[in-house]
Amino acid sequence: MSLLLLENAAILDAASTERRPGSAVLIEGATIREVSDRPIKSEGAMRIDLGGRTLMPGLIDAHVHAIAVTTDLAQLARIPPYLVAAEAKDILEAMLMRGFTTVRDAGGADWGLAEAVRRGHFKGPRLFTAGLALAQTGGQGDFRQREEFEFGCPCCRATRSLARVVDGVDEVRKAVREELRKGADQIKVMAAGGMVSRVPIHRCHFSTAELEAMVEEATAGDAYVMAHAYESTAIRRCVEAGCRSIEHGNLIDDETAAFMAERGAYMVPTMTVYEGYHRHGRELGFSGKVIDQFAELIKAAVTGLDTVRRAGVKIGHGSDLEGILHPYQSRELRLKEQVLTRHEVIVAATATNAEMMGQAGKLGIVAPGAFADLLAVEGDPLEDLALLEEQGRHLALIMRDGVIHKNRLPR
Numbered sequence: 001m002s003l004l005l006l007e008n009a010a011i012l013d014a015a016s017t018e019r020r021p022g023s024a025v026l027i028e029g030a031t032i033r034e035v036s037d038r039p040i041k042s043e044g045a046m047r048i049d050l051g052g053r054t055l056m057p058g059l060i061d062a063h064v065h066a067i068a069v070t071t072d073l074a075q076l077a078r079i080p081p082y083l084v085a086a087e088a089k090d091i092l093e094a095m096l097m098r099g100f101t102t103v104r105d106a107g108g109a110d111w112g113l114a115e116a117v118r119r120g121h122f123k124g125p126r127l128f129t130a131g132l133a134l135a136q137t138g139g140q141g142d143f144r145q146r147e148e149f150e151f152g153c154p155c156c157r158a159t160r161s162l163a164r165v166v167d168g169v170d171e172v173r174k175a176v177r178e179e180l181r182k183g184a185d186q187i188k189v190m191a192a193g194g195m196v197s198r199v200p201i202h203r204c205h206f207s208t209a210e211l212e213a214m215v216e217e218a219t220a221g222d223a224y225v226m227a228h229a230y231e232s233t234a235i236r237r238c239v240e241a242g243c244r245s246i247e248h249g250n251l252i253d254d255e256t257a258a259f260m261a262e263r264g265a266y267m268v269p270t271m272t273v274y275e276g277y278h279r280h281g282r283e284l285g286f287s288g289k290v291i292d293q294f295a296e297l298i299k300a301a302v303t304g305l306d307t308v309r310r311a312g313v314k315i316g317h318g319s320d321l322e323g324i325l326h327p328y329q330s331r332e333l334r335l336k337e338q339v340l341t342r343h344e345v346i347v348a349a350t351a352t353n354a355e356m357m358g359q360a361g362k363l364g365i366v367a368p369g370a371f372a373d374l375l376a377v378e379g380d381p382l383e384d385l386a387l388l389e390e391q392g393r394h395l396a397l398i399m400r401d402g403v404i405h406k407n408r409l410p411r
Contacts, residue, residue, distance in 0.1 A: 001028050001029040002028070002029060002046070002402075003026065003027070003028055003033075003042055003044060003045035003046065004026075004027040004045060004046050004048065004372075004402065005024065005025070005026050005027070005040060005042050005045040005046065005047045005048070006024065006025040006026075006027070006048050006050055006055060006374070006376075007024050007039065007040075007047060007048065007049050007050065008022065008024075008049050008050050008051055008052055009021075009023045009024065009025060009050040009052075009053065009054075009055035009376070010022075010023065010050075010052055010053065010054050010055065010380075011023045011025070011035070011054075011055050011056070011366050012054050012055070012056040012346065012380075012381065012382065013056060013057050013346075013350065013351065013364075013365050013366045013367075014346075014347045014350060014351035014352075014364065014365055015365065015366075015367070017343045018382070019054060019380060019382065020037060021052060022037060022038075023035065023036065023037050023055070024036050024038070024039055024040040025040075025055065025366060025374070026040050026042055026045065027372040027402050028402075029372075029402055030371060030372055030401040030402040030403075031369065031370070031371060031372060031402070032366065032367065032368055032369065032370050032371070032372050033368060034368055035366060035367060035368060048397075048409065049409075050376050050396075050397070050409070051409070051410070053376045053377060053378060053379075053396060053397075053409075054375075054376065054377040054379065054380055054381060055366065055374060055375070055376055055377075056346070056350070056366070056374070056375050056377060056381070057101075057350045057351075057363070057364050057365055057366055057370075057373060057374065057375070058099060058100065058101025058102060058125075058350075058363075058373035058374060058375055058398070058399070058400060059098075059099045059100045059101065059102075059317075059349045059350065059375070059388070060100065060101075060102045060103070060104070060317065060349055060350060060353035060354060060357075060363060060364055061095065061100045061102075061103045061104070061125075061317065061318055061319050061329060061332075061349070061353075062103075062104040062245070062268050062316045062317055062318045062353045062356065062357065063104065063106045063247055063268050063270055063318025063319060063320045064095070064103045064104065064105055064106065064318070064319060064320070064321070064329075065105065065106060065107060065108050065109075065162060065320070065321070065322055066088050066091055066092055066103070066105050066108065066109040066113060066124075066127065067084055067085075067088045067091075067108040067109055067113070067160060067162075068091075068108060068162065068321070068322035068323060069083075069084055069087040069088065069091070069323065070322065070323045071196070071284055071322045071323035071324065071325065072323075073143050073161075073162060073322070074143040074144075076143075076160055076161060076162070077143065077160055077161045079160055081160050084160040085113070088109070088113060088122075089116075089122045089123075089124070091326055092113075092117065092122055092123070092124025092125065092127070093122070093123045093124055094326065094327070094391070095124060095125050095326075095329065096123060096124050096125050096398065096400065096405060097391065097392045097395075097398065097405075097406065098329055098330050098388075098391055098392045098395075099330075099375045099388060099392055099395050099398060100125050100329065101125050101126060101373040101374075101375075101398070101399075101400040102125050102126040102127075102128070102353075102354075102359075102363055102373065103125045103126070103127055103128070104128040104130075104185075104186070104226075104318075104353070104357060105127060105128065105129045105130055106130060106133065106188050106226065106228075106247060106318070106320065107130055107131075107132065107133030107141070107162040107163055107188045108132070108133075108160075108161065108162040109127060109129045109130075109131075110129055110131050110182060110183065110184075111129060111131075111182060111183025111184070112183075113127060113129065114126075114127040114128070114129050114183070123405065125400065126363075126371075126373070126400065126401070128185040128186065128357060129183065129184055129185055130179070130184050130185070130186050130187060130188040130226070131179035131182055131183070131184040131187075132161065132162065132163055132164040132179060133162055133163040133164070133188035133189065133190055133228070134163070134164065134166050134172065134175055134176070134187065134188065134189045134190065134206075134214065135163040135164065135165050135166070135190045135205070136165065136166070136167055136190070136205045136206055136210075137165055137167050138199070139190055139193070139199055139203075139205040139206075140190040140192065140193050140194040140197050140199050140205065140228065141162065141163030141165070141190040142163070142165050143161070143162075143163070163190060168210070169207075169209050169210055169213045172206075172210045172213045172214055172217075173213050173217050176213075176214055176217035176218055176221070177217060177221070180217075180218070180221040180223060184223065185223060185357075186218070186223050186224055186225070186226055186357075187214060187217075187218045187223060187224070187225045187226070188225075188226050188227075188228070188247075189205075189206065189211070189214055189225055189226070189227050189228065189238075189243070190205055190228045191204065191205050191206060191211065191227045191228055191229045191234050191237070191238050191243075192204050192205055192228065192229045192230060192231065192234035193205075193230075194228070195230075195248075195273070195274070195277075195294075195297065196277065201230045201231060201251070202230075202231050202233070202234075204233055204234045204237060205234075208237060208240070208241060211225075211227075211237060211238060211241035211243070212241045212242065214241070214243075215241050215242035215243060216242075219242070224243075224244040224245075224358075225238075225241075225242070225243040225244060226243065226244065226245045226246075226247055226268075227243040227245070227246055227247060228247045228248060229246055229247070229248065229249060230248050230249065230250055230251045231251045231252070232251070232252050232253045232255070232256035235249055235252055235256050235260070236256050236259060239256075239259060239260055239263050239265045243265065244265060244266060244356065245265065245266040245267070245268050245316065245356055246260065246265060246266070246267050246268065247268050247270065247318065247320070248268075248269065248270050248320070249267045249268075249269060249304060249308070250269060250270075250271075250297065250300050250301040250304040250305075251300055251304060252267075252304050252307055252308060253307070254307060254310075254311065257307045257308045257310070257311035257313055258311045260308065260311065260313045261308075261311045261312040261313045261314075264314070265313070265314075266313070266314045266315070266316050266352070266356045267308045267313045267314070267315055267316065268315075268316040268317065268318040268356075269301060269304065269305050269308070269315065269318070269336070270301075270318050270319060270320035270332070271298070271301040271302075271305070271332055271335040271336065272319050272321065272325075272328045272329070272331040272332040272335055273319065273320045273321055273325065273328075274294050274297040274298045274301060275294075275298055275328065275331065275335070276321060276325035276328045276331075277291075277294045277325070278291060278294035278295055278298060280324060280325065281294060283324075284324075301335075302335075302338050302339060305336065305338075305339045305340070306339045309339055309340065314352055314355075314356070315340070315344075315348050315352060316348055316349075316352050316353045316356050317332065317333075317336070317345075317348040317349035317352070317353055318332070319332045327391065330388055330389045330390075330391070330392075331389065333345050333346075333349065333385050333388050333389070334385050334386065334389065336348065337385055342381060342382050342383075342385050343382060345385060346381060346382075350363075350364035350365065351364040351365055352364075371400075371401055371402075372399055372400075372401060372402040373399065373400050373401065374397070374398075374399045375395050375397065375398055375399075376395065376396045376397035376409065377394055377395060377396070378394045378395075378396050379394060392406070396408045396409050397409060
């Protein structure tokens, strides 16, 4: 198996709040074999001198929609599936080039798309998929127009939609089992209304029994449930039912945040999506009133992040972008910096996300036994998180599973 030795690196990960200069990392195949603060001797290894650059784990985005090629999710079901796949390929490659070596899809992408990346047909990040998110009739994720009974083509819409409609405990159980059978790594539930939806954000979805059934079936399948919810009532119902992570959660109150911390649930705040919609609102056809609401959500998201931080909730990292907004993915890091330290932002997007996804010790850290998902950064992100923006401009090296996908180091 091939050996690769990275020398003269300043390692930055969750293990320390400071960079560790003068380090070396030995990689065997797809895995890190050895990490040392001294030179490593290895006969036959290909050597790369990082010249003191920052070496950090590949970033993890725990809330993406890889097939969301448009912000109009009702229209998505009417786009030819091969075109959706082709555009998803471009979306995934751009994510990798921004330094996101792992992403967790929050509805839409399936095992086949993840397998295409694994086989090398698509260049992109490691992909954990949820299949189709679970939506209730008339709720967030039910993209039918009022006069429609079926949504798009009832036979093939699963190839280009984010959600499926299910009602009642029995349907919920079967849907979870089907998504797991089809290869889902986690289950996504639309547990409340949405930001860009005809269903108000505060409206809760699914009964307690339905939520508990989802969690029970997901747990039985060695998976877990991630729940879309913004306000405290919906968040509490999901956490009580046993959902592992709350997606968005920007309007949470102190009491609910404390309850989340007590239960060990994770929060995946998404902030850049509000800024993106605010900037492009008119272009996307939103009214001035709706655009103003996005501005309020930007402020509320900062408050919500501070609320969960003070409560001691485990904070992950996600972006939740669609269509023309995908290029704002790295902006999420800088927005979180308004509340978290730069190191805390990096940990959220690496080690905490890995732990939440059941990949602790394998992803999000530079350590023996971990996957060789690594970035070499021109400069110190602890001094300036903007080094992780600009579509990967400041990333000299991008590696996933020991394979180099970008190398701009001096030869």
